[in-house]
Amino acid sequence: MSRNDKGTLIRPFGLPDSASRPVVTPLSPAVVYASDTPDMLDAQYDGALSGYTYSREGHPNADVVAARIDALEGAPHPGIITSSGMGAVTAVLLGLTKAGDHVIGGNTLYGRSLRMMTEDLPRLGIETSLVDPGNVDAVRAALRPETRLIMVEVVSNPTLRVADILGIAALAREKGVLLVIDNTFTTPRAFKAYDHGADIVIHSVTKLLSGHSDVMLGYVSAKDEAISDRLRVFSVTAGTTGSPFDCWLAERGLLSFDLRFDRAQATAAQLADHLSTLDGVTRVLYPGRRDHPDHHLAEALLKGRYCTMVTFELDGGRAEANAFARGAQGLSFAPTLGDVGTTISHPLSSSHRAVAPEDQAALGMTEGVFRVSVGLEDAEALCAVFSQAVAAARTG
Ligand SMILES: *Cc1c(COP(=O)(O)O)cnc(C)c1O
Numbered sequence: 001m002s003r004n005d006k007g008t009l010i011r012p013f014g015l016p017d018s019a020s021r022p023v024v025t026p027l028s029p030a031v032v033y034a035s036d037t038p039d040m041l042d043a044q045y046d047g048a049l050s051g052y053t054y055s056r057e058g059h060p061n062a063d064v065v066a067a068r069i070d071a072l073e074g075a076p077h078p079g080i081i082t083s084s085g086m087g088a089v090t091a092v093l094l095g096l097t098k099a100g101d102h103v104i105g106g107n108t109l110y111g112r113s114l115r116m117m118t119e120d121l122p123r124l125g126i127e128t129s130l131v132d133p134g135n136v137d138a139v140r141a142a143l144r145p146e147t148r149l150i151m152v153e154v155v156s157n158p159t160l161r162v163a164d165i166l167g168i169a170a171l172a173r174e175k176g177v178l179l180v181i182d183n184t185f186t187t188p189r190a191f192k193a194y195d196h197g198a199d200i201v202i203h204s205v206t207k208l209l210s211g212h213s214d215v216m217l218g219y220v221s222a223k224d225e226a227i228s229d230r231l232r233v234f235s236v237t238a239g240t241t242g243s244p245f246d247c248w249l250a251e252r253g254l255l256s257f258d259l260r261f262d263r264a265q266a267t268a269a270q271l272a273d274h275l276s277t278l279d280g281v282t283r284v285l286y287p288g289r290r291d292h293p294d295h296h297l298a299e300a301l302l303k304g305r306y307c308t309m310v311t312f313e314l315d316g317g318r319a320e321a322n323a324f325a326r327g328a329q330g331l332s333f334a335p336t337l338g339d340v341g342t343t344i345s346h347p348l349s350s351s352h353r354a355v356a357p358e359d360q361a362a363l364g365m366t367e368g369v370f371r372v373s374v375g376l377e378d379a380e381a382l383c384a385v386f387s388q389a390v391a392a393a394r395t396g
Contacts, residue, residue, distance in 0.1 A: 025060075025061065025064050025248065025251055026060075027061060027244060027245060027248045028059060028060050028061055028244055029244050029245065030055065030059070030244075031054065031055045032053070032054055032055070033051065033052040033053055033054070035051065035053070041053070055241065055244065056236055056239060056241045057236050057241075058236075058241070059241070059244055059247075060244075061244040061245075061247035061248050061251070062081040062241065062242055062244070062247045063078070063081075064247065064251055065081050065205070065217070065219075065242075065247045065250045065251050065254065066078055066079040066080065066081050066219065066221075067079075068251065068254045069188075069203065069205070069209065069219050069221075069254070070221060072187075072188040072189075072257075073183070073188045073192070073193065073194060073201050073221065074188075074192060074194050074195065075194065075201065075221035076194070076221075076223050076225075077221060077222060077223075077224075077225050077228040078221070078228070079201075079219050079220060079221030080219070080220050080221065080228075080231055080232050080235050081205070081217055081218070081219055081241070081242045081247060082217065082218035082219070082220065082235055082240040082241070082242060083216065083217065083218070083240045083241060083242045083243070083246075084204070084206065084216050084217065084218050084240075085110075085182075085184060085202070085203065085204025085205065085206055085207075085217075085218040086112050086113075086116075086204075086218065087218045087235070087238075087240035087242075088202045088203065088204075088218035088219055088220040088240075089110075089112070089113050089116065089151075089182070089202060089218070090116065090238065090240065091220055091231050091234050091235045091238070091240065092149070092151070092180055092200055092202060092220060092231065093113075093116055093117070093120075093121060093126075093151070094120075094121075094124075094234065094238075095230055095231050095233075095234030095235070095238075096148065096149065096178070096227065096230060096231070096234075097121070097126050097148050097149070098126070099124060099125030099126060100125060100126075100146060101126050101127075101146055101147075101148040102126070102127045102128070102129070102144045102146040102147045102148065103117065103121060103126060103127070103128045103129075103147070103148060103149055103150075103151070104128070104129050104130075104131060104139060104142050104143070104147060104149070104150040104151070104177075105117045105128060105129070105130050105131075105150075105151050105152070106130070106131065106132075106133035106151065106152040106153060106156070106163060107130040107131055107132055107133070108132075108133065108153065108156035108157065108159075108161065109130075109151065109152070109153055109182065110153070110157070110182065110184075110204075111351050111354075113151070113182065114130065117130065118130070127146075129142040133152040133153075133156075133163035133164065133168065134161055134162065134163055134164055134294065135164070136164045136167030136168055136171060139167075139168055139171060140171055143171070143175055143177070147175070147177050148177065148178065149177060149178040149179070149180050149199075149200075150168060150171075150172055150177055150178070150179055150180065151180040151181075151182065152165070152168060152179075152180070152181060152182070153181070153182045153183075153184070153185060153186075154181065154183065154185065154186040154191050154193075154301065154302075155185045155186055155287065155298075155302075155307050155309070157185065157309075157347075157351060157371065158285075158309075158311045158345075158347045158351065158352075158365075158369065158371040159285055159311060159363060159364060160285050160286065160287050160292070160294075160307065160309060160311055161293065161294055162287055162294035162297045162298045162301060162302075164297070165181070165196050165197070165301060166196065166197070166301075168197075169196055169197025169198070170197070172197065172199070173197060178199040178200060178227070179197055179198050179199050179200070180198070180199065180200040180201075180202060181193040181196075181198040181200070181201055181202070182202045182203070182204075183198075183201055183202065183203055184202070184203050184204040184207050184208070184338075185207075185307055185309065185337075186302065186307060187203075187208050187209065187257075187261060189257070189258055189261040189262070189265075189305055190261075190265070190302045190303070190305035190306065190307060191301060191302055191305075194223060196301070198223070199222060199223050199224065199227070200220065200221070200222045200223070200227065200231075201219075201220070201221055201222075202218070202219065202220050203218060203219040203220075204218055205217035205218055205219050205242075205250055206218070206336075206338075207336070207337050207338030208257065208260070208261060208308065208337070208338035209250065209253065209254055209257055209338075210249065210250045210253035210254070210338075211253040211256070211257060211260050211338055211339065211340055212249070212253050212339065212340055213336060213338075213339040213340075214249055215246045215249045215250045215253065216246060217242045217246050217247065217250050218240075218242070220235075260340065260376060261305075261308065262305075263376055264308040264374045264375060264376060265305055265306060265307065265308050265374075266379070267374050267375075267376075267377070267379040267382060268286065268288075268306070268307065268308050268309065268310050268372075268374040269286065269288045269289075269306065270379045270383065271310050271372065271374060271379070271382060271383060271386065272284050272286035272288065272289055272310045272312075273289070274383040274386065274387075275310065275312045275386060275390075276289070276291075278386070278387060278390045279390075279394070280314060280315050280316075280390045280391070280393060280394045281312050281313065281314060281315070281390060282313045282314070282315050282368065283312060283313040283364075284310065284311075284312045284313075285310070285311040285312065286306065286309075286310050286311075287302065287306045287307060288304075288306035308337075308338070308373060308374050309337065309371060309372065309373055309374070310371075310372045310374060311369065311370070311371045311372070312369070312370060312372070313364075313366060313368045313369045313370075314368035314369075314370065314390065314393050315368060315394075316367070316368055316393060316394075317367045317368070318367045319396065320367075320368060320393040320394070320396070321346060321367050321368060321370070321393070323392050323393045323395075323396055324370065324389050324390065324392065324393035325344065325346065325389075326392065327388060327389035327390075327391070327392025327393060328344055328385060328386070328388075328389035329385065329388075329389075330385060331343065331344055331385060332344070333345070333346070335350040335351065336373070337371075337373035338373060339373065339375055340375050340376050341375040341376070341377070342372060342373065342374055342375040342377055342382060343372075343373045343375070344370050344371070344372050344373075345370065345371045345373070346369070346370055346371075347365050347369055347371060348360065348365055348366070348367055348369065352365050
């Protein structure tokens, strides 16, 4: 074909030849990949040749992100990138269970995970029990012969209670039940789930791993190869593959993940101590502080990296909470976490709005409780903003 003929066809061009390669991963938005022959396509589907076919089944940008998170987690088999953290939760809860099975969840799981356990699984004939993940006896008491998996988070939202992961992992191993850890809050920087008995690890990549609040993705990987395969097949069938552009942005975020985590965590520790000195703050919850109810457990499990979240309680009700949020200038009042900028959330008007009042009280969730996801601001400047906002709440 001559150079001029090529211009009359729609897609005849490959990339121009280059002896060198791009330093940055190319973004590959292609949905379909062309193979040379039917034999070659057969070989790809059979696994004799590696190659992409249709992007719901996998694409290079997803694989690059998965490989980075696999390396951070020490995952034994390649992880799967899903279109959101809930996509990963769904792959585990629906892809690995059948009617008649029983599932145990921590009662402080992410709200949508709780909803799937209380609404969707029972509708499909899968029974669920929610228990305090800090109490291994409660987990043991909830076990049944049909229990298939136990799903927990290491540090709970928003009270930052620490789960008894070692106790639960020993129990899961003894009973042959899968232990699923949602490591979104703690991240592999603070907690290596596979080293602590996890069979399956989940992330909302949307949060700290991507870190810039411009990507929605999830991740799941498994210790056992057959389970890993089932999760992948289910995700492809359910259609939860993440978009190449989101994966491309997530890779960019991951390049600085460890630095961001360490910086935010050090600032969180400083902010927690600062908040505890302010008039008008009645409680500070940070697992790195000695006055946290799970400090010793956090010390043992999190190797001094605790987390990038601080929760505190303002003296007062909704009016003081509104005044605080208005006074926290330059910070986003937004129900998310893990952004490069500090965000503040108010559980009673967001994550815990549907929780019954008596349960709110039992959890210590009052109108004055705020959760801070600490970002990369200068620690002293950040503390100054909080001093000012707490003062604004006191004066109305
Ligand atoms: C946000 C979050 C999820 C859900 O992730 P999405 O990406 O929002 O779907 C699951 N678990 C935890 C702990 C989360 O914080």
